[in-house]
Amino acid sequence: MVIMTTTSSLAFQPVLERIAEEIERTPGRGRPADYIPALAACDPRRFGMAVAEPDGTVYGVGDWREPFSTQSLTKVFTLALGLAREGDELWEHVGREPSGNPFNSLVQLEYEGGIPRNPFINAGALVVTDRLHTRSGDASQELLEFLRAESANPGLDFDEEIAASEAAHGHRNAALAHFMASYGNIDNEVQVLLDQYFRQCSLTASCADLALATGFLARHGVRADGARLLTRSQAKQVNAVMLTCGTYDAAGEFAYRVGLPGKSGVGGGIIAVVPGRCTLCVWSPGLDEHGNSVAGVAALDRFTTLTGLSVF
Numbered sequence: 001m002v003i004m005t006t007t008s009s010l011a012f013q014p015v016l017e018r019i020a021e022e023i024e025r026t027p028g029r030g031r032p033a034d035y036i037p038a039l040a041a042c043d044p045r046r047f048g049m050a051v052a053e054p055d056g057t058v059y060g061v062g063d064w065r066e067p068f069s070t071q072s073l074t075k076v077f078t079l080a081l082g083l084a085r086e087g088d089e090l091w092e093h094v095g096r097e098p099s100g101n102p103f104n105s106l107v108q109l110e111y112e113g114g115i116p117r118n119p120f121i122n123a124g125a126l127v128v129t130d131r132l133h134t135r136s137g138d139a140s141q142e143l144l145e146f147l148r149a150e151s152a153n154p155g156l157d158f159d160e161e162i163a164a165s166e167a168a169h170g171h172r173n174a175a176l177a178h179f180m181a182s183y184g185n186i187d188n189e190v191q192v193l194l195d196q197y198f199r200q201c202s203l204t205a206s207c208a209d210l211a212l213a214t215g216f217l218a219r220h221g222v223r224a225d226g227a228r229l230l231t232r233s234q235a236k237q238v239n240a241v242m243l244t245c246g247t248y249d250a251a252g253e254f255a256y257r258v259g260l261p262g263k264s265g266v267g268g269g270i271i272a273v274v275p276g277r278c279t280l281c282v283w284s285p286g287l288d289e290h291g292n293s294v295a296g297v298a299a300l301d302r303f304t305t306l307t308g309l310s311v312f
């Protein structure tokens with residue numbers, strides 16, 4: 001049953017409230033990421049969801065104003081900033097095919113010559129951050145300023161405790177960076193790159209902030225202030241890579257259930273885009289075995305079912 005058939009924006013709030021009630025009654029919520037100790041303490045019953053319209057109107061429910069650890073959600077923004085600075089040359093250093101492997105997997109890198117499959121697995125995000133850092137002088141600062149501006153929240157910041165915790169347990173990301181450096185696919189010192197990457201992942205923001213900050217992808221590349229970040233075609237490309245690669249080795253299932261470009265992070269957040277119409281962010285820290293929020297995927301699944309909004 002589709003309960004929102006009109007294009008009236010006011011209809012978003014009752015949809016969100018209905019989804020929150022359904023999620024509240026859902027028993028299994030998965031488990032918070034425990035390989036980053038600072039995330040392990042999160043309560044898996046937390047749930048928030050926000051929808052932002054292209055004009056900046058934002059609706060929300062539950063813990064939608066509560067800041068959480070964005071983790072891999074930032075990979076979307078660094079990709080966009082990297083593409084804006086470098087253009088298509090970026091794609092010579094990172095692919096755009098689904099990996100079919102977990103987000104922190106090492107196995108494909110050797111037989112694919114140190115070129116990661118896509119920008120949303122950790123290896124690919126390390127390459128994007130490396131190149132953005134070379135071109136901007138400070139990739140994490142560029143990311144932070146972008147997110148502050150797009151969300152209209154100057155209070156957004158990194159969480160140094162989470163960054164330190166991840167650095168202390170970051171052997172896999174260090175291995176990925178060193179391995180790609182051995183193929184000549186990393187410009188900066190590995191330690192500099194890892195510091196940049198962990199800082200980015202530690203950025204803390206709410207569903208409201210992130211739904212707003214993703215808005216440029218619903219506005220076909222145009223920022224909140226009307227300036228163009230990406231060409232229309234580049235915005236389409238980022239959305240396409242989110243659809244095919246944004247939820248790792250569960251991207252097929254996500255496309256099947258949700259039918260939108262989406263990107264997850266191990267902090268329990270997922271951002272999603274309905275091009276031309278709205279952007280969403282949902283947060284609930286319990287994860288499935290692929291590292292995607294259990295309640296987050298369920299809520300987005302309900303959203304597209306109830307509203308009939310989808311790219312298909």
Ligand SMILES: NC(=O)CC[C@H](N)C(=O)O
Pocket residue numbers: 070071072073103104122166173201264265266267291
């Ligand atoms: N999927 C994720 O959110 C992974 C990000 C995490 N910081 C890592 O590098 O392992």
